[in-house]
Amino acid sequence: GENVEQHPSTLSVQEGDSAVIKCTYSDSASNYFPWYKQELGKRPQLIIDIRSNVGEKKDQRIAVTLNKTAKHFSLHITETQPEDSAVYFCAASRMDSSYKLIFGSGTRLLVRP
């Protein structure tokens, strides 16, 4: 069935370093891949997304790459800051008539000052 695997489950980096989170999806029909950030006690918020017709997308310090052949996509955060500390979720979806998101298990990112 549909599944998204996410690694690592926890990630600790020094402020200013880069952080990379990787996800692999099973449904080859998936063509929309959002990333959500969830701070403690708050709702998930979209930070970046990518569609399958694009290999890479960047927004300031955040970038996402997609490898359709290998069915995996990654989130890259550069120059990390303490406020980047949160749980990050990747997700996959088909761009059809349904808005069903299949989420990865989440990565807890800790940025040490």
Added chain:
Amino acid sequence: KAGVTQTPRYLIKTRGQQVTLSCSPISGHRSVSWYQQTPGQGLQFLFEYFSETQRNKGNFPGRFSGRQFSNSRSEMNVSTLELGDSALYLCASSSAWTSGSPEQFFGPGTRLTVL
């Protein structure tokens, strides 16, 4: 625009009871999805409604049901509550794919505790 709202924010119920949760989407959004979030299982898709029709359903037992009203507000119901139903229930709203923005906007969630 006001964001997605959910009521109530917190609920405590006992096993065997039923519960109804409510979600008001962003104005103009016709799609409402529901997710269950638990520490062990993460975020799991429950169902999605569009124009009062359920378009997709996740792998949850029939005790979990939902509906959507003509104003796009949605409710989900859980009958015969079990301890394992304790979770944060999130709803998310979205505009149509044709708008070019498939982003789902999440509400603050309803924290359900089953004793």
